Amino acid sequence: MAMETTNDGKRIKESYEISKTRKFLGGKLIEATRDFPQGTGSTYFAMEPLQELKKKLCEQNPHVTYTSLFTKLAAEGLKKHPIMNSALIDNKTFYVYDSINIGVGVGLEEGVMMVVIKEAQDKNIFEISDELQEDITLLKNKKLPWDRMMGSTFTVSNMGMLGVEQFTPFTTVPETAILGIGQTYRRPWVNEDDSITAHDVCCLSCTVNHAAVDGLHGGLYLKTMLELVKHPADFMGL
Helix, strand or coil: CCCCECCCCCECCCCCCCCHHHHHHHHHHHHHHHHCCEEEEEEEEECHHHHHHHHHHHHHCCCCCHHHHHHHHHHHHHHHCHHHCEEEECCCEEEECCCCCEEEEEEECCEEEEEEECCHHHCCHHHHHHHHHHHHHHHHCCCCCHHHCCCCCEEEEECHHHCCCCCCCCCCCCECEEEEECCCEEEEEECCCCCEEEEEEEEEEEEEECCCCCHHHHHHHHHHHHHHCCCHHHHCCC
16 A cells, blocks of 8 residues: 655655644643743752652652652742742733642643642642642543642643753743753762862753743742752751
């Protein structure tokens, strides 16, 4: 059987109509890039304090992951920068939310979906870790209720497990900002005393909707996140 070709002669290996999920996700990304003027800032930090904390916490609760740690720290950062926990509606009304509902991207075969940790500001690291574990399992088995995938006010996207060092995350419409987490890797690091040692280093990237806030706000939020990851145990709610 002859292989199907395009009008200009390219051979087609296969063709199919994209899924409703893919259409939905694509529509959201088109909306985000068309209607939201976005800018991204990135910064690097040494991961050792977070690595040591994860090891200790996992002895008490094996559900603790780097994603749950960053979810908790992201919420703590938003307490200090509430303007980032917000949304611009119809390019007219600006909501600054009291609820900190962290959306966490989960990669599935049909596309990246989200689980939402609601009222994250009131939950400790173990509560967040358990909820994430349960919701991700349900999502992968297509059993997660729709209301547990909706209502986020800020999004965290972790691509470190995919080997991605740094990336530009797109905001989740109509949220003001999103935090991207890259891969941890070993590299030379200049310390405060100018000595050079090897450290495990990670990149945080924050994208903001410039129609809602300025790059200054994203930069201040990242600056606070750098302070939080130096002493993360102080912000676990335990």
